Amino acid sequence: MALSLEEGEERISTFVTMARKSGLRITPQRLEIFREVAFATEHPDVEAVFASVRTRMPTVSLDTVYRTLWWLKDSGLVSLIGAGKGGTRFDPNTKAHHHFVCLRCGSIQDFYDSCLDSLEIPTQAELLGAVQGVNVEVRGECKLCLAKAALEGA
Amino acid sequence: MALSLEEGEERISTFVTMARKSGLRITPQRLEIFREVAFATEHPDVEAVFASVRTRMPTVSLDTVYRTLWWLKDSGLVSLIGAGKGGTRFDPNTKAHHHFVCLRCGSIQDFYDSCLDSLEIPTQAELLGAVQGVNVEVRGECKLCLAKAALEGA
DNA sequence: GTCACTGCAAATCTTTTGCAGTATG
């Protein structure tokens, strides 16, 4: 699955605008790293981005890739898959359920909703493989983080 | 949010049954580790399970926890949050979209569906914090893994 | 009694940090 050139370029121009707005410097490394991610359709991990950027810019270091990616994430230009940070996490709940994921602290809370359980799977998704279940991930900021932010902002 | 005792015990008896069926030995460590995970409502990571089990069984080692958790995962008794294994992964797609997650290889593919984008957020979820978006995670086995399995099974 | 399972310790892989030099705005 290839990304259209226009869509990639659109992502890059958003990137430059955002960077300017945040007063952050646009360096060749950052541009190259972002270009890599912006055109990616495979949801790469850090190592993959690094390897790929390295073919075109052999001097970039792995930690620059890390720093750039976290910065992109903080700016909202890319998002993390799942809860993001931290080690592997487990879910002992084998019943149908759904998650509220906090984008700030990474906490995950279960919630139940029978309508969501019986969500109709779009044909688009059916085509990608053998579907076994659905989990709806509601993303936002949890109560605790909201309270903390309110305190700090006061 | 506490888990009802019955539900936890139910999970444990499922565990014992499953273990017997797979011909795997039920050791005190495994039972303790599974008990920990079965009653957890916080989607713990390995370190958290380890720390908690250790308070009741000070001799367990971290690697036993790892081994047991992977085994539980392979048996389908617990599932991994997100794609599971591997490092942090990024998603450069800032448009509303959804994921097909392969439970076998961990690959993630995007798909689009405007009905899902405008999914109504259940009150249950609204109560947990400030909602910013929804991502539907369709879980199953991807085309590639299905093909591989077919080859090996032949 | 057999053989899978455990604990330990060391190896490996992933991510972060401190510092001195470099280059962007």
Next chain:
DNA sequence: CATACTGCAAAAGATTTGCAGTGAC
């Protein structure tokens, strides 16, 4: 020109592996 950014190297953290002893079946 100031100072944020980079690369390097080393530290910190997470996960895996090899091996000898132990215990579940």
